Amino acid sequence: MPDNPVLTCCNNADCYPTEIRRVEGGIYALRREDGKYILIPPQKVERNRDNPDGRNHLCAPPPSASLVDTVYCFALGGAT
Incomplete structure (x- = not known):
C-alpha cells in the first residue's frame, strides 16, 4: 500500500483494471462489483x-457494510 509500504496492496482477487472519472480534482474509480465510482484517497x-x-x-x-468504499491502492494508467 502506498501509505504503508510494508504491507502488500492486494492480490489478484481484489485488483483489476478499471475506468476512472475526474471530478473537481478527485479521481473516482469504477468498482466492478456494483458499478459505483468510488473516490480514490490521494494517499492510496x-x-x-x-x-x-x-x-x-x-x-x-x-x-460491504464494514468496508464502505475502502481502497487498498490505485495505479493510474498512462493513457489517462
Whole structure:
C-alpha cells in the first residue's frame, strides 16, 4: 500500500483494471462489483512503481457494510 509500504496492496482477487472519472480534482474509480465510482484517497495512489500494462488498476475489497468504499491502492494508467 502506498501509505504503508510494508504491507502488500492486494492480490489478484481484489485488483483489476478499471475506468476512472475526474471530478473537481478527485479521481473516482469504477468498482466492478456494483458499478459505483468510488473516490480514490490521494494517499492510496501508487507513485513509486510503474504500471506495466498502462491501464488504471483499482485494488479494493467488494462492497460491504464494514468496508464502505475502502481502497487498498490505485495505479493510474498512462493513457489517462
